[in-house]
Structures are given as structure tokens and as C-alpha cells.
Amino acid sequence: MSTAAPGHRRRRLLARPGRTLAEVLTLLIALVVAFPLYWMVLSAVKHPGEIQSSAPRPWTTAPTWDNFRRVLQVEGLGGYLLNSVVVALAVVVLSLFLSFLAAVALTRFRFRGRTVLAVMLLVAQMVPVEALTIPLFFLMRSVGGVVPQLGLNHLGSLVLVHLAFSLPFAIWMLRGFVAAVPRELEEAATLDGASRFRFTWQVLFPLVAPGLVAMSVLSFIHAWNDFLFARTFIISATENQTLPMAILVFFSPEGNDWGAIMAGSTLLTIPVLVFFVLVQRHLVSGLAGAVKG
Amino acid sequence: MPRRTPAPAATLSLLVLALAACGPPQVTSGLAEEDDLTGTLRVWLFDEADRGPKEEVVNRAVAEFEAQYEDVEVDVSYLQVDARSERFTGAFNDPASAPDVAEFGNTDLAAYVEANGFADLTEALATWPEAQDLLPSVLDTATVDGRVYGLPWYTGARALYYRTDVFDELGLAPPRTLTELRDTARRIRAARPELYGIAVGGNYHYALMPFLWAAGGGLAEQRDGTWRATVDSPESRAGVDLFSSLLAPDICPPEQCAMLTGTQSVQVFASGAAAMTIGGDFNRAAVDAGEAAGRYAVVPLPGTEPGTIAPAFAGGNLLGVLGSSRRSTLAREFVQLLGGKEYQREMYAAMGNLPTFADLQRDLADEDPAVRPFVETLRAGTRFVPPTPAWARIDAQAVLPTMVQRVATGESVDSATADAADAMNVAFGS
Amino acid sequence: MRVPATTTAPGDARPPGGGAPRRRRHRSSDLRIALLYLAPAGLVLAAMLAYPLYQLGVISLFDYGQAQASGGAPLDFVGLDNYARLLGEPRFWTVLVQTCVFAAVCVVGSLAVGIGLAVLASRVRVVPRMALFLAALGAWATPAVAGSTVWLFLFDQDFGLVNEVLAGIGLAGMENFSWTYDRYVAFGLVAAQVVWCSFPFVMITVYAGIRSIPADVLEAAALDGASPWRTLRGVIIPMLRGLLVVATIQSIIWDFKVFTQIYVMTNGGGVAGRNLVLNVYAYQEAFAASNYGLGAAIGVVMTGILLLITLGYLRAQRGTEES
Incomplete structure (x- = not known):
């Protein structure tokens, strides 16, 4: 069996008319999936009276930047953006390494209590987050007494809590990816005399890359979109708020400013798409690309 | 996460023992005893989609207050109405993060008072001449069990x-x-x-x-x-x-x-x-x-x-002094300044917030026919939800x-x- | 990303039983390395999840509200009262059944759409695939409140594009049709929104999984003349079984805990609360009024129910695997 250029062969898997049909279908589905997003952006450039008008049009004749302007004028927005980036990236990088190591330990090693640990990872995700905010608040208050940077009112508390909430999922998911790597690879590497550690980083890590990427996209979205902990932990230090908090001001008991909320949500979604475009190469290369060597 | 896992039965009995041994977290520090007359007075007000006009009025009040008291700085921060419950909970649970003065909705009052959050202002208002003109039905919205915990800043009907x-x-x-x-x-x-x-x-x-x-x-x-x-x-x-x-x-x-x-x-x-x-x-x-x-x-x-x-x-917002404030005298003075007639009138001009003083309301109804039906409604007597x-x-x-x-x-x-x-x-x- | 290109296809370079004794010799050091690898994540999880979870259990045994937390009232140990109150509430059981059915529909929907589109994506060239992935990622990344609201705008009875289009193509009865009034229509609309924002996870992980299947295997299936459906059932699903189990469990956990979509789209639980799900119910009964003791009890009960469902699912999976 030759492994030369499997990509070329794969392309020939579908006959030409069949493939064209599949591609048209794919594009149509992409349009349907993207339509609510389009509507969000459209609402963001509509005038306030036009967002809920009795004659909805899938376009607007007089686009306005007013909604975006109102969002961009929120005081301290630049700082919020920076805070969000710092928290999200810290969570992604930390959870990437921590979850990978833990996933390897849980799948490539046999020891007592392995299954229980795995189930604990699930249990951790099942608890409704709202129920945990009070214990976490008091925990953060105590942590802040020892290391202020990791306590209430500091970004460190957000990193810690998002890390804790993305780890169980990331580990749990990576287990599947690590387990999917054939044992034979490991044997080959061991026979070659590679140490376990080097094997982990030089062989397993790249092979699990697609899983790591999918997982990091999720930790990123999770940390990026969070309202709950940002408003629970950042009490008096308003300069440490994150980006979603800037949108909250447009929710008001006297009526929500939907134009600004849509504009803000559009702005929030863009970095995630950028992040995705940056990592998608690795997602697509994945194992198939890696073993081509 | 435990590294070694005991049998389920043992875990359970351990858990029950542990649960009986200690209770949930609780803030132990009671009300503040200090009363500083210098330093930074922290104030929380609600943010608005268009905060500019409100901020201008507040800044004028702050300037007047800072001119009146040397060595006092007023630090105003604006919190999103939608995030108020977490922020106030945080302030009650971590007095170090709490402000001295805060604006809050009158429907939240009873719960905040039960949480030990706000100081009793009954005596302070009794000795403050302007308080005589506060509409009784509006003052009721600031009262729990006969004690007043906030100065009605504006009202709505x-x-x-x-x-x-x-x-x-x-x-x-x-x-x-x-x-x-x-x-x-x-x-x-x-x-x-x-x-x-x-x-x-x-x-x-x-x-x-x-x-x-x-x-x-x-x-x-x-x-x-x-x-x-x-x-x-x-x-x-x-x-x-x-x-x-x-x-x-x-x-x-x-x-x-x-x-x-x-x-x-x-x-x-x-x-x-x-x-x-x-x-x-x-x-x-x-x-x-x-x-x-x-x-x-x-x-x-x-x-x-x-x-x-x-x-x-009778909807509306109040200005109150936090129970944990270490500058309660300054805080009360600031509440009476910002919530007084002069600045309530300015807040009406800036934001359209209806004042809580009977005489101010009468003047407004004469000046602006558009607010007349609302003022008439308020004067006919308003009611409130049970203050519990x-x-x-x-x-x-x-x-x-x-x-x-x-x-x-x-x-x-x-x-x-x-x-x-x-x-x-x-x-x-x- | 450079790896020795020796062992791609299964059955290709399998040393017949040769690895077993060697691995046994490594066993003693295994535990040490495993602990070393587990330690960083374990520390974070013990401090940030296990300990708060333990406290959740403690809180659920107390009459514990905001007044108790901030020292305004003394603590009152009530034993299992919070649980008794919850389980004695007939509405809790209605909501529980509703939540299970709703979550099941969302899980099946997300999996079907996600797997189907992952297979489709693996068979098209890069441009349409990227278009689909970008759209899906956008759906996934949209903040839940904004996503729910946009869907509401689209399906608004008076101002919505959907009703206008449906009326335009001759369905006159749809002109002022309310998508959020009838219990089942409302649940259906919310389920569609949930599927919209949760299928991307399934699609992307399954797609990554399909790409990890050696090309030769898929090629062999194609040469045998297998239809896409047969390839999916005969090759992809068995090879990605572990991955699919993970995706299913994740979907169960997420969809069981749906909050924002129901809260926003049905205005806090629908007409007379007939669209309530457990998490919204917990919010209404406990958290909105800072009744943390009851909230903790609901959290514990919810976790228990989810755990039962998940373990049941895992057991069923293991059963089919063995048979």
C-alpha cells in the first residue's frame, strides 16, 4: 500500500457531476446557516425604526454606522478588548497543554481510578454554572487574600475559572483523539529508543493536533463570550471588565437598544472567525497531512 | 480531584461527616465602625445607553462636593443595569469591593436590606429640611418595616x-x-x-x-x-x-x-x-x-x-449608603446633595427623570404639558409592591x-x- | 508535524503481539509519569471545581440566601428540606419531562446535521468547505443572546421575514402566525435555534475525525462501490465510535442545560410557563431571588439526573459494542 499523495486520490472519490452537486448543496447550506448571521449584521447597520418594521427587507437602502459608533464610544472599550484577548488567549494556551497532558495520562497509562477520574470530568460539566458562582465567588475572595492577581477584581480570576470550566471538556474530548492514535506507533517509537516524554511531545502532540485545534476554538469561544463570571468577579475594578460587558449597557429596562446590541455582537463574533481562519490550516491538515511526512 | 478513590460507601460517609462539620461560606464582618471624613468616596450609579447628560450633572455635583470637603475625592463608576444583581451581590459578599453610595431600583430594596446591604437613613432624613417635601407615597417605596433605607432620586408612573x-x-x-x-x-x-x-x-x-x-x-x-x-x-x-x-x-x-x-x-x-x-x-x-x-x-x-x-x-430609583461604608457621614452628605432638589431638577432637564419632591413636580407639570398626565397620576396616589x-x-x-x-x-x-x-x-x- | 511515515494503515506494520511484555516492564513507572501529567490539570480542577462542588453540596443542606451569605441572617441547617421541597413540587416533574424530551430532540438534531455535514464537507473541495465552516463557526461563535434575538426577529409574528416570505408564497394563514405561542411550535423553534448553534461542534470534530481515517480505507470502500450512506455506516461511524460517543455526551450535557435560548425566545418560559426547562426553572425558583440553598439542591439533582442519563447511554454503547 502506498501512501503517496492520498489527497489526489481522495479528490477522485466522487465523480465530477456528483461532486458539483455536493458542492452546490454545501454552498446552499452554508447560506442558510449564515443567514441569521447576515441578519445580525444587517440589523447592526439598520436605523432603529427599521429593525422591527412591518415590512422587513433582507437589505437596507440607507445603511448607518450609528449603531457601531454607539458601541465604539463605550468608555474604556479598548481596555475591555485587551482584557478579553488576554483572558481568552491565556485560557486557550494553558488549557491546551494541561488538557493534552491529562488526556495522555488518562488514555496511554493504566492505573487504578482512571475510569472514576474520567467520570468526574463529566460530572464537572453537568453542574449548572449558576449554582457554582457563589462557592466560586468566596473561593476567589480567599485566593485574592493570598495572590491578589488571581483574586476578585483581577483578570487572573477569570483565567482560572474559565480554565477550570474548559479543562474537563477539553480533556474528555482529547481522550478520544489520543486513543485513536494507533498503539503500534507507540511501540515503534519505544523500540526506536525514544523516551516516553519525547514520544508524547514529538509523536502524539502533532497527531492529536486536529483535536487540539477544535478544542481550542471551543475554549476560546467559551472565554470570549462569557458575561456571567466577568460580572460576578469584577466588582469594583471596572477597568478589568471584558468586552461582552460593554454590550450590557444597551440592555435596559426601558427597552433594549437592539441596533447597538447587534453591532456589538457582530464585533464580538469577528475575532472568533479570525481565530478560526488562523487555525483552520491545522484543522484541515490534521493526521492525514501529518503522516504524509 | 482525589488521586486515589475510596469505595463509594466510604466516600459517602466521609462526605456526610464533612458536611456536618462545617457550613457554607459567610461574611463575618458586620457593619463598619469607622467614619472617615477624608479619602475617596466611591459611588455606583447606573449606566445609561446615552450616559453623557447624566454624567455631566453628576460631575457638577461631584465638583461642588469636592470643593466643600477638602481631602475628599469622589470616584463615580457606572454599572450596567443588567449586571446589577451580580455586582450588588459581590459588594455585599466582599465589603472590600463595595462602594459607599449606590443608586438602586426601589423594587430591589427589600432584598438588599435583608442582605444587610444598606444603612438606615431614617434619622438623617428626619433632620434634613428638604425631606419634608418628599411625596409620601414615593417615600414608602424606600421604606422597610418603618425604616427608610434610601432617598428617592427619581420616580416614574x-x-x-x-x-x-x-x-x-x-x-x-x-x-x-x-x-x-x-x-x-x-x-x-x-x-x-x-x-x-x-x-x-x-x-x-x-x-x-x-x-x-x-x-x-x-x-x-x-x-x-x-x-x-x-x-x-x-x-x-x-x-x-x-x-x-x-x-x-x-x-x-x-x-x-x-x-x-x-x-x-x-x-x-x-x-x-x-x-x-x-x-x-x-x-x-x-x-x-x-x-x-x-x-x-x-x-x-x-x-x-x-x-x-x-x-x-410607583417605580423609581433610590440613592442609598452601603452598610459597609467606612465614610458614612460623607456618604450621607453626598446622597443629600445629589438627591436634593437642585440636582433632581437638573437630572430632569438632562434625563427627563421625574423628581420625587411634591413642589418640584408641580412646577414641572406647569412648565411641560407632556409630563402633566404622569405627574397627575403620581399626585393621585401611587402604590407599591409588598416591601418584603x-x-x-x-x-x-x-x-x-x-x-x-x-x-x-x-x-x-x-x-x-x-x-x-x-x-x-x-x-x-x- | 513530521512523523515517521511507517504505520498508517491498520494491519500494515502490526508487530504480532510483540509489544506486550515490554509494556508490562514499563508499568511501574507508568503511574509516576501519569501522576506527573495529571498534576497540573488536577490541581486546577481540584481547587476550582471539586472544592466548589463540595461546597455546593454543603449549601444545599442549609437555608442559605443572600442574607446568610453577607452576614445579615444566621445560618440555618435544614438537612434535606430543600430537596424535599423541590421533589414535592409537581411542576418540577412536568418541567423535568419537558426538559428530557426537548434535550433529546436537540441532541438528535445536532448529531444528524453535524455528522451529515461533516461527511458532505469531506467530499467537496476547499472553497465550499471553507464557506460552510465559516458559516458554522459564525453560528457557533455568536453570543447566545444575540443569536436567539436574531432568530426571534426572523420569526417575529408581525415584523419577521419568515412570515412575510411564507405569506408571499401563498400561505395566507402564516401572515400573523405566532411561532412562540403554541407550546410545541415554540419548543420546535427554540430547538431549531439550539441545533443551529450546536451542530458546528459535532460537524468540526467529526470532520477532524474523518480526516484522521487513513485515506486508503475510504478509498477501498469507494472502490468496492459503497454508497456514501454505506461508507458512513460501514466505515466512518465504526471508526469514529469513540469520537461520536464523546460528541453525543457533550450534546446531552449542553442541551439538557439550555438556558439563554428558552429564556430569550419564549420570554422566560412561554405562556403560563409551559415552555420551561430545568435550568430556567432553577433560575426562576432560586437564583433570581438569591435562594442559593434551593438553587444548590436543584444543581445537585440536575447533575444526578444528567449523570444517570449519561451513564445509561455509556452502558448502552458498551452493550452494542460487545454484541
Whole structure:
């Protein structure tokens, strides 16, 4: 069996008319999936009276930047953006390494209590987050007494809590990816005399890359979109708020400013798409690309 | 996470032992004993979508205060209304993060007081001359068990918005009683089927309350220290029945209206799809931005007899001093400055917030005809929700909306109100 | 990303039973390395999840509200009262059943759409695939409140594009149709929104999984003349079984805990609360009024129910695997 250029062969898997049909279908589905997003952006450039008008049009004749302007004028927005980036990236990088190591330990090693640990990872995700905010608040208050940077009112508390909430999922998911790597690879590497550690980083890590990427996209979205902990932990230090908090001001008991909320949500979604475009190469290369060597 | 896992039974017994051994976290530090007259006074005010005008007035007050007190700096931060519950919870649970002065909604008062959050201002207000002119019914919204915990900073009331063009075309006059309101709404929808007779909603309990109160009913009464629901009294039932009858196909069909909230009801009116709605003075901007702009007028919501006004719910915000404040004298002084007549008048000019002083309100009604119906409503006497922390639970459980929606979808008034009363009594009892 | 290109296809370079004794010799050091690898994540999880979880259990045994937390009232140990109150509430059981059915529909929907589109994506060239992935990622990344609201705008009875289009193509009855009034229509709309924002996870993980299947295997299936459906059932699903189990469990956990979509789209639980799900119920009963003791009890009960469902699912999976 030759492994030369499997990509070329794969392309020939579908006959030409069949493939064209599949591609048209794919594009149509992409349009349907993207339509609510389009509507969000459209609402963001509509005038306030036009967002809920009795004659909805899938376009607007007089686009306005007013909604975006109102969002961009929120005081301290630049700082919020920076805070969000710092928290999200810290969570992604930390959870990437921590979850990978833990996933390897849980799948490539046999020891007592392995299954229980795995189930604990699930249990951790099942608890409704709202129920945990009070214990976490008091925990953060105590942590802040020892290391202020990791306590209430500091970004460190957000990193810690998002890390804790993305780890169980990331580990749990990576287990599947690590387990999917054939044992034979490991044997080959061991026979070659590679140490376990080097094997982990030089062989397993790249092979699990697609899983790591999918997982990091999720930790990123999770940390990026969070309202709950940002408003629970950042009490008096308003300069440490994150980006979603800037949108909250447009929710008001006297009526929500939907134009600004849509504009803000559009702005929030863009970095995630950028992040995705940056990592998608690795997602697509994945194992198939890696073993081509 | 335990590295070695004992058998389940052992885990369980360990857990029970541990649970019995120690309780949940609790803040132990009580009220502050210090009273500094220098340093930084921290103030929390609510953020607004367009905060500029509010900030200008507040900055003037801060400048005046800082000029008056040397070595005092006032640090104002604005918090999102939508995040208020977490922020205030945080301030109560971590006094180090708490401000000295805060603005808060009067419906949150009872729960905040129960949480030990705000200081008693009864004596301070008793010795403050301006307090004499505070409207008693508005001051009631700052009172729990006879003690005042906040200075009413502004108030609001709801009245009846109606479309002048529709009323003119059909030769109608604004209704003089609530029953007439229903008949008028019916006639409008019969003549103009594309319009809702009146836009109100099942989730709009501040529109429901005046119907209860006008009929002589109420939400709950305090007897011997405990609250008992009265929504199932004959008078209250009549009010619920009348309000629910608005959510009918011939006025505001339940498919469309059963779930509307207050702001959504106003939005429907603003878009031109309804001939009437119940809205507050704070809703005028929204209506003026929609199709109904320039084609509407406002009158007080009528009561059961011609010439009467249905008691309105007194909404509004208070300024209070946090119980944990270490600068309580300064904090009280600042509350009296920012919440005093001078700055309330400025806040009205900047934000349209209705003042809480009787004399200021009279002046405004003379100056600006647009606020007159709201001021008249306020002066006719307003009512409030039961000032008990249980109300937060009743509110969260959507007891009143569920009651109205059940009637609107065909259940009997008697059973819906009886169940609502039961749910309320459970909340009061706990 | 450079790896020796020796062992791609299964059955290709399998040393017949040769690895077993060697691995046994490594066993003693295994535990040490495993602990070393587990330690960083374990520390974070022990401090940030296990300990708060333990406290959740403690809180559920107390009458514990905001007043108790901030020192305004003394602590009151109530034993299992919070649980008794919850389980004695008839509405809790209605909501529980509703939540299970709703979550099941969402899980099946997300999996079907996600797997189907992953297979489709693996068979098209890069441009349409990227278009689909970008759209899906956008749906996934949209803040839940904004996503729910946009869907509401689209399906609004008076101002919505959907009703206008449906009326335009001759369905006159749809002109003022309310998508949020009837219990089942409302649940259906919310489920569609949930599927919209949760299928991307399934799609992307399954797609990554399909790419990890050696090309030769898929090629062999194609040469045998297997239809896409047969390839999916005969090759992809068995090879990705572990991955699919993970995706299913994740979907169960997420969809069981849906909050924002129901809260926003049905205005806090629908007409007279008939669209409530457990998490919204917990919010209404406990958290909105700072009744943390009851909230903690609901949290514990919810976790228990989810755990039962998940373990049941895992057991069923193991059963089919063995048979």
C-alpha cells in the first residue's frame, strides 16, 4: 500500500457531476446557516425604526454606522478588548497543554481510578454554572487574600475559572483523539529508543493536533463570550471588565437598544472567525497531512 | 480531584461527616465602625445607553462636593443595569469591593436590606429640611418595616397612551373608566381589524396592578407581621378579570399579546399597530422614535368611576449608603446633595427623570404639558409592591404573568388567582 | 508535524503481539509519569471545581440566601428540606419531562446535521468547505443572546421575514402566525435555534475525525462501490465510535442545560410557563431571588439526573459494542 499523495486520490472519490452537486448543496447550506448571521449584521447597520418594521427587507437602502459608533464610544472599550484577548488567549494556551497532558495520562497509562477520574470530568460539566458562582465567588475572595492577581477584581480570576470550566471538556474530548492514535506507533517509537516524554511531545502532540485545534476554538469561544463570571468577579475594578460587558449597557429596562446590541455582537463574533481562519490550516491538515511526512 | 478513590460507601460517609462539620461560606464582618471624613468616596450609579447628560450633572455635583470637603475625592463608576444583581451581590459578599453610595431600583430594596446591604437613613432624613417635601407615597417605596433605607432620586408612573388620529377618525373620546377602556378597545378593533384595541401583555404586571388597585383589590396585606396574598379577594379577581379580558381576540389576541412585556407593548404601540397602550414617562422617547410619533396623546389611566385615576405602580430609583461604608457621614452628605432638589431638577432637564419632591413636580407639570398626565397620576396616589424580600421570589417565579396568561388562555379567574395566591403565600412563609 | 511515515494503515506494520511484555516492564513507572501529567490539570480542577462542588453540596443542606451569605441572617441547617421541597413540587416533574424530551430532540438534531455535514464537507473541495465552516463557526461563535434575538426577529409574528416570505408564497394563514405561542411550535423553534448553534461542534470534530481515517480505507470502500450512506455506516461511524460517543455526551450535557435560548425566545418560559426547562426553572425558583440553598439542591439533582442519563447511554454503547 502506498501512501503517496492520498489527497489526489481522495479528490477522485466522487465523480465530477456528483461532486458539483455536493458542492452546490454545501454552498446552499452554508447560506442558510449564515443567514441569521447576515441578519445580525444587517440589523447592526439598520436605523432603529427599521429593525422591527412591518415590512422587513433582507437589505437596507440607507445603511448607518450609528449603531457601531454607539458601541465604539463605550468608555474604556479598548481596555475591555485587551482584557478579553488576554483572558481568552491565556485560557486557550494553558488549557491546551494541561488538557493534552491529562488526556495522555488518562488514555496511554493504566492505573487504578482512571475510569472514576474520567467520570468526574463529566460530572464537572453537568453542574449548572449558576449554582457554582457563589462557592466560586468566596473561593476567589480567599485566593485574592493570598495572590491578589488571581483574586476578585483581577483578570487572573477569570483565567482560572474559565480554565477550570474548559479543562474537563477539553480533556474528555482529547481522550478520544489520543486513543485513536494507533498503539503500534507507540511501540515503534519505544523500540526506536525514544523516551516516553519525547514520544508524547514529538509523536502524539502533532497527531492529536486536529483535536487540539477544535478544542481550542471551543475554549476560546467559551472565554470570549462569557458575561456571567466577568460580572460576578469584577466588582469594583471596572477597568478589568471584558468586552461582552460593554454590550450590557444597551440592555435596559426601558427597552433594549437592539441596533447597538447587534453591532456589538457582530464585533464580538469577528475575532472568533479570525481565530478560526488562523487555525483552520491545522484543522484541515490534521493526521492525514501529518503522516504524509 | 482525589488521586486515589475510596469505595463509594466510604466516600459517602466521609462526605456526610464533612458536611456536618462545617457550613457554607459567610461574611463575618458586620457593619463598619469607622467614619472617615477624608479619602475617596466611591459611588455606583447606573449606566445609561446615552450616559453623557447624566454624567455631566453628576460631575457638577461631584465638583461642588469636592470643593466643600477638602481631602475628599469622589470616584463615580457606572454599572450596567443588567449586571446589577451580580455586582450588588459581590459588594455585599466582599465589603472590600463595595462602594459607599449606590443608586438602586426601589423594587430591589427589600432584598438588599435583608442582605444587610444598606444603612438606615431614617434619622438623617428626619433632620434634613428638604425631606419634608418628599411625596409620601414615593417615600414608602424606600421604606422597610418603618425604616427608610434610601432617598428617592427619581420616580416614574405609567399612564394611558392613545392614538389621536384613530380616536378622531372613529369619533371616540379617551375612556373615563377602565370598563369603558375595554369597550373602546373593542370598538376600535371591530372598526380597524388591523389594529390592536390596546397593546398590553401577559408579562406586563405593572399594567395589571392598576386594574387590581382600582377595583379595590391588592397584591398582599401584612397582618400581625406576616404577609398574606390578596390577589384572590373578590375585588382583586374583578381587576384580574377585567385586565385579562383585554387579552382576547377582539382586543389584543392572546397569540400575539399573552407574552408581551411592558417594553414590547410600548414597542407595538410605537410601531403603529395598536390604538392604545399603557406606558411610562420614560417610554416617550421610544414612542417618539416610531410610527406613532406626533399622532398620540397621554391621559392618566382612569379608575372604576369617571373622574378617578387608577392608582399606578410607583417605580423609581433610590440613592442609598452601603452598610459597609467606612465614610458614612460623607456618604450621607453626598446622597443629600445629589438627591436634593437642585440636582433632581437638573437630572430632569438632562434625563427627563421625574423628581420625587411634591413642589418640584408641580412646577414641572406647569412648565411641560407632556409630563402633566404622569405627574397627575403620581399626585393621585401611587402604590407599591409588598416591601418584603419574598417579592423578589414571587417576581422571579412569574406568579402574576402566569396567572394572567392562564386566564387569557381560557382558565377560570377563580382557579388562576387561587393558585397565584397559594404560590405567593408559600413565598411569604419562607 | 513530521512523523515517521511507517504505520498508517491498520494491519500494515502490526508487530504480532510483540509489544506486550515490554509494556508490562514499563508499568511501574507508568503511574509516576501519569501522576506527573495529571498534576497540573488536577490541581486546577481540584481547587476550582471539586472544592466548589463540595461546597455546593454543603449549601444545599442549609437555608442559605443572600442574607446568610453577607452576614445579615444566621445560618440555618435544614438537612434535606430543600430537596424535599423541590421533589414535592409537581411542576418540577412536568418541567423535568419537558426538559428530557426537548434535550433529546436537540441532541438528535445536532448529531444528524453535524455528522451529515461533516461527511458532505469531506467530499467537496476547499472553497465550499471553507464557506460552510465559516458559516458554522459564525453560528457557533455568536453570543447566545444575540443569536436567539436574531432568530426571534426572523420569526417575529408581525415584523419577521419568515412570515412575510411564507405569506408571499401563498400561505395566507402564516401572515400573523405566532411561532412562540403554541407550546410545541415554540419548543420546535427554540430547538431549531439550539441545533443551529450546536451542530458546528459535532460537524468540526467529526470532520477532524474523518480526516484522521487513513485515506486508503475510504478509498477501498469507494472502490468496492459503497454508497456514501454505506461508507458512513460501514466505515466512518465504526471508526469514529469513540469520537461520536464523546460528541453525543457533550450534546446531552449542553442541551439538557439550555438556558439563554428558552429564556430569550419564549420570554422566560412561554405562556403560563409551559415552555420551561430545568435550568430556567432553577433560575426562576432560586437564583433570581438569591435562594442559593434551593438553587444548590436543584444543581445537585440536575447533575444526578444528567449523570444517570449519561451513564445509561455509556452502558448502552458498551452493550452494542460487545454484541
